[in-house]
Amino acid sequence: MVIRIGLMGYGTIGKRVADAVMAMDDMELVGVIKQTPDYESEVAINKGIRLYTYDDKISKFEKLGIKVAGTVNDLIKSVDVMIDATPDGVGAENKVKIYEPMGLRAVFQGGEEAEVADVSFNALANYDMAIGRRFVRVVSCNTTALSRLIGAFLVHGYRIRRVRAYLVRRGADPREFKKGPINDVVFNPATVPSHHGPDVMTVIPTVDVVTMAVAVPTTMMHLHMVNMEFDGQITRGEAVKVLEETPRVLLFNTAFRKFDSLAQIIEWARDIGRLRGDVMENAVIEDSITVFQNELFLMQGVHQESIVVPENIDAVRAMFRLTDKWSSIRKTDSALNLVT
Ligand code: NAD
Structure with missing residues (x-):
């Protein structure tokens, strides 16, 4: 059909x-x-x-x-x-x-x-x-990235108590010449939660998600700083394994592969011949994955144009x-x- x-x-x-x-x-x-x-x-x-x-x-x-x-x-x-x-x-x-x-x-x-x-x-x-x-x-792009990340652990049988995520949003898409900011950090919004957390809960109503967001002068990608609290212990090794096994999630390593910024992730996509330099996967920064007892911390890049x-x-x-x-x-x- x-x-x-x-x-x-x-x-x-x-x-x-x-x-x-x-x-x-x-x-x-x-x-x-x-x-x-x-x-x-x-x-x-x-x-x-x-x-x-x-x-x-x-x-x-x-x-x-x-x-x-x-x-x-x-x-x-x-x-x-x-x-x-x-x-x-x-x-x-x-x-x-x-x-x-x-x-x-x-x-x-x-x-x-x-x-x-x-x-x-x-x-x-x-x-x-x-x-x-x-x-x-x-x-949306931000909600998709957070839903994938949370979904990855749920699919692997982990129970998540709550998620707190801090979103650094790109000011505009590359072609949007009338949007900004061009020299500012805009509270997007100043109130808590930003709309993203409640939006993730329209997809995954069982997890408590609170987000805060600002917009900055870049067109490359959004950056998320995420904290997930699990119901029970998780090790860093387990978290890495979950993310490696999850489709549409890629790990970018700063220590060995020298990915030090979001611009380099976009450059990588261009270098390997991705159409328009698109990164449709969550770009998780491998070195940021850290676990303290039942709490996971990580950063991820979100290519808003294609995810x-x-x-x-x-x-x-x-x-x-x-x-x-x-x-x-x-x-x-x-x-x-x-x-x-
Ligand atoms: P866009 O402005 O780049 O594209 C929208 C297009 O629709 C424009 O070409 C416009 O001319 C056209 N259009 C407007 N009214 C129309 C009509 N009545 N009939 C036919 N065409 C019409 O917008 P976008 O960034 O592609 O966003 C589209 C949707 O995707 C929005 O809901 C947005 O929130 C969502 N989204 C955007 C992004 C992003 O970062 N750009 C990421 C995820 C989701």
């Missing part, structure tokens, strides 16, 4: 999800809805992607010689599911205006409120909750009951050439 997919919003997340869908043999990217004719439209067309747009925008595309395959309605009629990667809040509007009236299924992103979907999703942590669902929300991409693919498989959790994770990671 091949699932026919339409994509709404071809920005940072959308363009990556489009490429990922095209790499899957059980999915077909029928087309992408764009509202602006620009360089990204040309790139998409050169990749063989069919573009669709709103009735009143067709002439704008035609004037610039960019060929569209049809209107939003044309695309919607020929897909099984829409992956919505529009900016925060637009997905919820699309649900009411388009997906619900047309009887469509949809995957939303983490910028939407949890209420937009039947389930907030992370493949490792709660794949089964999305099986057969009509509306699924892939949680949610494999989760979108698994969400579709769960919604359409294509396969089970581990088969889906393996299939996605293999098609995306992720190191496991």
Whole structure:
């Protein structure tokens, strides 16, 4: 069975999800809805992607010689599911205006409120909750990274009493020239918890998670400083083993391999030929993994532009009951050439 997919919003997340869908043999990217004719439209067309747009925008595309395959309605009629990667809040509007009236299924992103979907999703942590669902929300980059990290230990049978995480967020994505800060540390927000902890608990309600966040002038990655308190003892060796065995988690060593910063992790991804220099895995700093009795401390880098991409693919498989959790994770990671 091949699932026919339409994509709404071809920005940072959308363009990556489009490429990922095209790499899957059980999915077909029928087309992408764009509202602006620009360089990204040309790139998409050169990749063989069919573009669709709103009735009143067709002439704008035609004037610039960019060929569209049809209107939003044309695309919607020929897909099984829409992956919505529009900016925060637009997905919820699309649900009411388009997906619900047309009887469509949809995957939303983490910028939407949890209420937009039947389930907030992370493949490792709660794949089964999305099986057969009509509306699924892939949680944000920070929430995905924390859910994977916590999920890794839960999957291995550990009991976690509580998680406290301190998030140093990138100020903007590399292409976002109007965002900042450029010389500041912004309380993001000053109040506790930041929205990330409660958001993780929409995926893993059994663990108490509190987060604090600031935003800083970098576009590379987010950095998380995490403290996990276990119900019972854990050794550093056990923690390392869990993380080594978990898909979509990579360990970066500073002592031997000389990874001293997040920029070097991105450089590594570029050097090994990752498309766009993406790091879809949690980048755990191996030397930071420390255990005091039942408390684990570590740092992890989170490549905000790409970490949610494999989760979108698994969400579709769960919604359409294509396969089970581990088969889906393996299939996605293999098609995306992720190191496991
Ligand atoms: P983006 O601004 O880079 O891309 C959104 C795209 O959607 C833009 O190209 C915009 O023109 C287009 N768009 C807007 N309204 C549209 C409409 N009605 N029809 C068709 N296209 C429309 O945004 P993004 O960073 O890719 O974020 C998308 C979603 O993913 C948000 O929910 C965001 O919170 C979430 N997310 C973003 C990141 C990140 O760091 N960028 C990480 C994880 C999740």
